[in-house]
Amino acid sequence: MTRSVWLKADDSVGDWDARKRRITAGLEAGVDWVLVDEGDVERVRELGSVNVAAFGSDDADVIEEADPDAANDDAMPDAYVAGKGGEGDGTVELPSDLSGSADLSALRRGHANAAYVRVLDPEYESFAEQAAENAEFTLVAGEDWTIIPLENLIARIGEETTLVAGVDSAAEAETAFETLDVGADAVLLDSDDPDEIRRTVNVRDAADRERLDLAWATVTEVEEAGSADRVCVDTGSLLEDDEGMLVGSMSRGLFFVHAETAESPYVAARPFRVNAGAVHAYVRTPDGGTKYLSELQSGDEVQVADRDGHTRSAVVGRAKIEKRPMFRVEAETEAGDRIETLLQNAETIKVATSEGRTAVTDLEAGDELLVYLESGARHFGESIEERIIEK
Structure with missing residues (x-):
């Protein structure tokens, strides 16, 4: 409603x-x-x-x-x-x-x-x-x-x-x-x-606002994956320290990626930005659907979530695509399902773990990652009841 x-x-x-x-x-x-x-x-x-x-x-x-x-x-x-x-x-x-x-x-x-x-x-x-x-x-x-x-x-x-x-x-x-x-x-x-x-x-x-039930998944592998076209989503809103976006290579499991609200020795904070992953990845939208990161453009709306699952919408001001070195992060859910995504190999990209806010460069097998799990598959961003294999 x-x-x-x-x-x-x-x-x-x-x-x-x-x-x-x-x-x-x-x-x-x-x-x-x-x-x-x-x-x-x-x-x-x-x-x-x-x-x-x-x-x-x-x-x-x-x-x-x-x-x-x-x-x-x-x-x-x-x-x-x-x-x-x-x-x-x-x-x-x-x-x-x-x-x-x-x-x-x-x-x-x-x-x-x-x-x-x-x-x-x-x-x-x-x-x-x-x-x-x-x-x-x-x-x-x-x-x-x-x-x-x-x-x-x-x-x-x-x-x-x-x-x-x-x-x-x-x-x-x-x-x-x-x-x-x-x-x-x-x-x-x-x-x-x-x-x-x-x-x-x-x-x-x-x-x-939608309230999401977030879950934990255990990291099984973190490996270098070469270079890919990476998308920074710059919003027209200032994001809080515990906020980020839900992104991932597989629609059934999206990873919580923090906004760049923290100061770093390398770059200044960008509290309007989420360095979200490669162009192929999904990002969750306020209507419960998904879009490919490559599709985002100024004026679109994306869903922002905090670690407790509270959500709000934010307007995209710019989607910035650049070639960057990437990590492939793989995790296993409590049910034994495998999910993964590509994230930039950089200290400034942080994910939500059971230990707090962790740079992707420090991520190791056995760490627990905050994720959003959804049954079913996606067709043009809409959830459908169909068997689709993602690997």
Whole structure:
């Protein structure tokens, strides 16, 4: 599941100057959506590139039947939201028969494709459930928000709609993303604090990250392998001391290779770089696939992992290919499978061992290497159930 952060910036925030400050902070932090009143859509687009949702009126253009050319109109939101000034936010009392609801009617007729509901009591939970039947996005907020209503909504409508939970802080966002081990799809943040907005985006990123089960494999052989075309992957991010990439000659077993974050008597640290191996090798990508190192180019994304298996994505700024002397490193897994890769014969290339961070030039048979093991094979980078022999 890909999580997202929505930022509330309608007229309840204040005048345009106050809304603009909040929106600008959100754009700088990397929010996914901004929720405004319909009249502010064009203003938001002038500030930067972001998805824009707008509280719309019942006479708004029908979403499904809108003029295709109008989709490019800067004043056209990416989502119309029903509920403000109506039954959704409690301005208008809920009818005893919800089939007569104006907000639900707007959703059914396509005048809106999103619903905003303040969960004031159990009746509003039911209202949110009915709104979700026709809403692509269902935004729910509460005056006295507790974990129980959100659990109910995730269980009842989580698969029907994109559920967006209203929050006031990054801590509440973390709870929303973790509830019932499934969590809300998104959060709607109501905060002016740039630091709080940034922390909430960080919570989103952490929730999206894959956690890998890394394992140990025992080195069986390290031998010189002549020269090969070696790839340095230079990312647009600064990597931490315990981070690196997963690379290898065989898709079923990838080796953890550290980023060049350590100082050396020979060269300065390059904390954005992983000297990853020869051009034929695989590198793991954020979607769980692989790419050949030779395929990487500026703008591609690669997966960065730490020794505990926490992952994140990084953008490739440059893939640098040069002919260098190489080692062939072979290791055996606990199950007795043999995996290997080619790494440059240089003191600055370090792998993760049970003893810590070890230069490939110091690697010996019997050392334990950190690896990622995967069953099955790869075809064009995708995991498949097929018998393929790699040797």
